[in-house]
Structures are given as C-alpha cells and as structure tokens.
Amino acid sequence: xxxxxxxxxxxxxxxxxxxxxxxxxxxxxxxxxxxxxxxxxxxxxxxxxxxxxxxxxxxxxxxxxxxxxxxxxxxxxxxxxxxxxxxxxxxxxxxxxxxxxxxxxxxxxxxxxxxxxxxxxxxxxxxxxxxxxxxxxxxxxxxxxxxxxxxxxxxxxxxxxxxxxxxxxxxxxxxxxxxxxxxxxxxxxxxxxxxxxxxxxxxxxxxxxxxxxxxxxxxxxxxxxxxxxxxxxxxxxxxxxxxxxxxxxxxxxxx
Amino acid sequence: xxxxxxxxxxxxxxxxxxxxxxxxxxxxxxxxxxxxxxxxxxxxxxxxxxxxxxxxxxxxxxxxxxxxxxxxxxxxxxxxxxxxxxxxxxxxxxxxxxxxxxxxxxxxxxxxxxxxxxxxxxxxxxxxxxxxxxxxxxxxxxxxxxxxxxxxxxxxxxxxxxxxxxxxxxxxxxxxxxxxxxxxxxxxxxxxxxxxxxxxxxxxxxxxxxxxxxxxxxxxxxxxxxxxxxxxxxxxxxxxxxxxxxxxxxxxxxxxxxxxxxxxxxxxxxxxxxxxxx
Numbered sequence: 001x002x003x004x005x006x007x008x009x010x011x012x013x014x015x016x017x018x019x020x021x022x023x024x025x026x027x028x029x030x031x032x033x034x035x036x037x038x039x040x041x042x043x044x045x046x047x048x049x050x051x052x053x054x055x056x057x058x059x060x061x062x063x064x065x066x067x068x069x070x071x072x073x074x075x076x077x078x079x080x081x082x083x084x085x086x087x088x089x090x091x092x093x094x095x096x097x098x099x100x101x102x103x104x105x106x107x108x109x110x111x112x113x114x115x116x117x118x119x120x121x122x123x124x125x126x127x128x129x130x131x132x133x134x135x136x137x138x139x140x141x142x143x144x145x146x147x148x149x150x151x152x153x154x155x156x157x158x159x160x161x162x163x164x165x166x167x168x169x170x171x172x173x174x175x176x177x178x179x180x181x182x183x184x185x186x187x188x189x190x191x192x193x194x195x196x197x198x199x200x201x202x203x204x205x206x207x208x209x210x211x212x213x214x215x216x217x218x219x220x221x222x223x224x225x226x227x228x229x230x231x232x233x234x235x236x237x238x239x240x241x242x243x244x245x246x247x248x249x250x251x252x253x254x255x
Numbered sequence: 256x257x258x259x260x261x262x263x264x265x266x267x268x269x270x271x272x273x274x275x276x277x278x279x280x281x282x283x284x285x286x287x288x289x290x291x292x293x294x295x296x297x298x299x300x301x302x303x304x305x306x307x308x309x310x311x312x313x314x315x316x317x318x319x320x321x322x323x324x325x326x327x328x329x330x331x332x333x334x335x336x337x338x339x340x341x342x343x344x345x346x347x348x349x350x351x352x353x354x355x356x357x358x359x360x361x362x363x364x365x366x367x368x369x370x371x372x373x374x375x376x377x378x379x380x381x382x383x384x385x386x387x388x389x390x391x392x393x394x395x396x397x398x399x400x401x402x403x404x405x406x407x408x409x410x411x412x413x414x415x416x417x418x419x420x421x422x423x424x425x426x427x428x429x430x431x432x433x434x435x436x437x438x439x440x441x442x443x444x445x446x447x448x449x450x451x452x453x454x455x456x457x458x459x460x461x462x463x464x465x466x467x468x469x470x471x472x473x474x475x476x477x478x479x480x481x482x483x484x485x486x487x488x489x490x491x492x493x494x495x496x497x498x499x500x501x502x503x504x505x506x507x508x509x510x511x512x513x514x515x516x517x518x519x520x521x522x523x524x525x526x527x528x529x530x531x532x533x
Contacts, residue, residue: 053433071436082428087452087529097438134529154438 004029004158004190005050010059011219012045019045021219023059025209032184032191034205036198037244041211042220043194047160050192051075063158073097076151080163083147084135090146091117091131097154120149125179141172145179152183159191166195177204198240202228210243303499311499315507335488336507342483343473346401350408350469351462357413358458361420366446371421378417386411387475394480404476411472412465419461423454456530459523463516470512 005027012020020042027033035043048054049061052071060067063074071077084093094117099110118128124145135143144164151159161180165173177200184191195201201208210224224243228236257263265273289302303311320335331337364371364378386407393410397403427450435445477486485508492501523530 051433051437053429071433073437073439075437077430077434077437079430079434082430083434085431085434085449085453087527096440100439100444136529136531150438156437 002029003027004064005192006060006062006065007046007049008060008062010049010056010061012042012049012054013057013219018217018219020056020211020221022221025222025225027190027192029190030188032180032193032204032206033209034193034195034201034207035209035211036195036201036240037211037220037223039196041213043196043211044162046211047162047192047194050158051077051160073154074157076154076156076159078144078147078151078159078161078164080166083164084143084150086135089132089134090121090126090138093135093146094120094150094153097150117149117153120153121146123152123183124149125175139172141168141176144168144176148179148183152187157190159189161191161193163194163196165200166197173200180204198237198244202237202240208240210240212243300496300498303502307499308502311497312503315500315503336504339483339485339488339504340507340511342481342487343477343485346404346408346473346477346484347469349401349405350412350473353405353409354413354416354462357416358420361417362424362446362451362454364417365421365424366442366450374417375421378414378421381410382414382418384410386472390475390479399480404473404481407476408469408472412468415465415468416458416461420454420458423457423461424450427453456523456527459519460532463519463523466512466516470508 003026005025007023007025010020010023011018023046035046037043045054049056050063052068052075068074085096088096091114095110095113098113098116118131121128121131126142126145126149130138130142130146135146138146147164165176168176180191180193181204193201193204195204205228207227208224209222211220212223213220214223224240226236226239285302286305289299289304292299292302293304300307315336316331316334317329318335319329319333320338360374364374389410390407393403393406397406431449431453432445435449440448473484474486474489477484478490481487485504489501489504492498492504
C-alpha cells in the first residue's frame with residue numbers, strides 16, 4: 001500500500017502552549033487508523049491538521065506528497081456534534097454535496113442525486129421513511145448514520161471521524177462500529193478515527209496510535225504506534241492502556 | 256401559597272384569568288377615572304368617556320382630514336386614519352427594506368475576517384451614537400423630506416441588526432463550516448447556503464424584537480418634521496387636546512405592530528419548520 005498521509009515534524013502551539021510536538025506519522029492508503037489518548041492530548045488537533053482546518057506551527061502535513069490547504073471534498077468529515085445541517089431534511093443533507101457540484105436546477109440531475117442518496121441511506125441502515133425528517137427528529141445514532149452517508153456520497157479519499165460515536169449509547173455504538181468496519185472493508189478508503197475509548201480503538205483500527213505527554217509542559221507525541229492483526233489479545237489492550245494511563249513510550253507489559 | 260413556587264401547575268381557566276386580568280383592570284380603571292372627571296367637569300377632554308371616544312373613532316376611521324384639500328369622499332379608505340397609516344407604512348417599509356443590506360453586512364462581517372476587521376470597530380462606535388441626537392444633522396444633510404426620516408430609522412436600528420447578525424454568524428458551529436467545505440462548497444456557498452439559512456430565523460426574530468425601535472424612530476421623525484403620518488397626527492391633536500382621537504390612534508398603532516409581529520412570527524414558522532425557538 002502506498003503512503004497517503006505524511007505528518008513530519010509537526011508542532012502546534014496555542015498562545016505559547018504546546019499541544020503537539022514532534023509528530024511524525026505516515027498513513028498508508030486503505031488503513032483504518034484509530035487515534036486515542038487522554039482528553040486534551042491533541043487527538044482532534046491532529047485530525048484537524050489532516051483535515052486542513054488548522055495549520056501547524058512547525059512541520060508539514062502532506063497528502064499524496066503535496067501540502068493541501070483548507071478542507072476539500074477529498075477529505076470527508078464526521079464530527080461528534082453538529083454533523084448535520086439542522087435546516088435540511090435527511091435527504092437534503094445527503095444530497096448537499098453532490099448538488100454543490102452540479103446545476104441542481106435541472107430536475108433530472110436532482111432526481112439522480114436523490115436516488116443515489118437513498119441508496120446511501122439504506123447502506124447506513126436507515127429507512128426511506130426517515131428521508132424527509134429533520135435532524136432534530138432523529139436519535140443520536142441515526143444522526144451519525146446520516147452524517148456518514150453524507151460524507152460517503154462524496155467518495156472522499158480520506159474519512160476523518162472525530163469522536164463520532166462518543167455521545168451514543170453502548171448498543172448503538174456497537175452497531176455503528178460494525179457499520180464502519182463493514183464500510184471500510186467494502187470501500188477500502190483510508191479512515192482516521194479519533195476516540196478516547198481504548199476498546200473502540202482496538203476493535204475498529206487496523207492500526208492504533210496513542211498520543212500523550214511525557215512531561216506536563218511538553219506537547220503530546222506519538223507514544224505508541226501499533227499495527228493490529230486480526231487477533232486482538234489482552235496483552236495489546238494492556239499495552240495501549242498503559243500508554244494512555246501512564247503517558248510513557250515504553251512500558252513493561254505483563255505477559 | 257403557590258404564588259412563588261417554581262413548580263406551580265396552572266390550569267387553563269386560571270391561566271386565562273391571569274393573562275387577561277391586567278387588561279380588564281386597566282380598562283376599568285380608565286373608565287372609573289373618566290367618569291369621576293366628567294362628574295367634576297362634563298367637558299373634560301383629558302380622559303374622554305365612551306361617547307367622546309366613539310365620536311373620535313368615527314372621525315378618525317370614517318372622515319377625511321378637514322385640513323387636507325386633496326382628500327375627497329368618506330369611508331375608511333379616504334379617512335384620516337387610513338391616509339396617515341399609508342404615509343407611515345411607506346416609511347416603515349422603506350426602513351425594513353434597508354435592513355436587508357444590514358443583515359448581509361453582518362453576515363459578511365461574521366464570515367470574512369477582513370470584512371469583520373474593517374467594519375466591526377466602526378459599527379460598535381456607531382451603535383453607541385444616540386440616533387435622535389443626530390437628528391438636526393440629518394435634517395441639514397438630507398432635508399426635512401422622507402429621506403431624513405428613513406435615515407433616522409436606519410441609523411437608529413441598523414447597527415443593532417448588523418451586530419446581531421455578526422454574533423449569530425459567529426455562533427454557527429465551526430464544524431458546520433468545515434463540513435460545508437468537505438462537501439465541495441465554496442466560500443459564498445458556505446456563507447449563503449449554510450450559514451445564512453441557519454441564522455435566518457434568528458435574524459427575523461431580531462428584526463421582530465427591533466420593530467418597536469423602528470416605530471420609535473419613525474414617530475420621532477414624523478413628530479418633528481412631517482405633513483402626514485400617524486405620529487404627525489398625534490402631535491397635531493395634542494395641541495387641541497384631542498385625546499378622543501389620540502387614544503384610538505395609539506391603539507391602532509399597537510394593533511398594527513402586533514399584526515406585523517404576528518405575520519413575521521407565522522412566516523418564520525412556515526419558512527423554517529426546523530427551527531425550535533428557545
């Protein structure tokens with residue numbers, strides 16, 4: 001698999017406070033990378049750097065070997081909150097992206113987009129009867145399903161999900177995790193998933209990055225970068241838990 | 256005692272009585288005072304009685320202005336009240352139309368940092384200027400015609416609307432803007448198709464809440480320099496102690512404002528079915 005994203009020597013400072021320092025990560029095409037760490041360790045900042053919603057103080061973020069500016073249609077985004085436009089129905093939310101690119105006034109085009117949107121709606125486990133509802137008439141899980149459909153219809157090269165399931169109940173969360181695994185297996189796109197839930201990071205990821213601060217005043221670094229094989233054993237969980245809890249790069253892990 | 260209990264449940268009849276009580280009390284007090292004054296002086300004009308009021312209403316609603324040479328015929332659409340309402344209404348509509356650029360400016364200030372930086376400090380300063388204090392300047396600069404009156408309303412209300420729109424725009428979650436870009440929208444599409452659409456119901460509410468200010472400045476302009484209009488008539492009748500016409504005029508203005516407010520509220524609900532008022 002070829003390299004898609006390269007983060008090299010990235011540092012981020014807010015008002016002289018270091019958030020990230022010395023981040024060097026390379027992400028290959030088709031990987032599902034989960035990023036975990038404690039609250040405030042800079043997980044979302046790292047995601048926003050790739051998204052283009054933030055610029056590093058030092059270092060570079062390259063996608064396909066080029067520096068990309070502001071967010072664009074190549075990078076899909078599913079945040080934890082405010083993921084849908086409240087003034088549009090489910091169907092209009094999903095067709096928003098395709099409509100942006102074409103002359104939406106032409107009926108035929110509009111019809112095609114709507115049909116495509118309905119396919120994505122079904123793919124994410126929603127019913128056609130939900131198509132004309134407004135976001136506030138949907139549950140949290142349904143809203144996130146729509147947000148995923150909204151992002152997927154654009155066929156982005158990278159899907160960036162920022163704590164996308166953290167507000168969901170455990171059962172819905174499990175359903176959504178399965179959905180993401182299935183979609184990833186089917187579409188083979190590159191996904192970067194930020195979470196503070198270690199079990200979720202291990203279940204979802206083909207690779208797990210743990211961010212953390214070795215010293216309180218320093219910015220966060222990558223403490224752990226593990227490729228996860230199909231077999232997920234307890235030792236791996238312990239290793240990641242130790243990295244998150246103790247903020248240390250190398251830990252003695254019980255056998 | 257349930258008067259100051261935060262969890263008091265009010266049944267329908269009690270709610271009805273509570274909400275209409277002050278109206279009934281006010282009207283009763285008025286007629287009690289009127290009757291008392293008329294017992295002392297049957298010619299009293301300050302607090303007109305029912306017969307004086309009905310005479311005033313009939314004069315205002317059905318008769319043309321005696322001083323207006325161009326006024327012909329009788330009936331409501333030739334009446335003094337109707338011609339005054341049309342004159343004030345035109346000024347009011349112009350002022351409302353001029354609020355559209357204010358909304359657009361506030362939106363652009365909130366969305367585009369350069370525009371925001373350029374205008375914000377000036378608008379904040381401008382907002383602190385008491386519009387009535389620049390009235391003489393307006394009359395000198397724009398004459399005493401319609402323009403000066405409309406400019407008075409614009410100067411009085413637009414800074415508030417601009418700043419309100421600016422704050423509403425800034426209040427749209429950043430995630431929505433980023434999301435718009437990831438869905439292929441460009442700057443103006445994000446501004447108008449995402450942000451404006453989301454803030455529009457709140458903008459309409461803000462304009463609704465400023466309706467009284469619009470009328471206040473309109474009345475100030477009309478009272479000082481005008482040949483027609485509702486406030487002109489009230490100012491004119493004040494000189495003749497024409498309370499029997501002033502009171503119906505005041506109630507008419509309140510009714511008109513209530514109807515404009517209601518229309519805007521209903522339109523807001525119809526146009527933005529997704530919007531839930533706080």
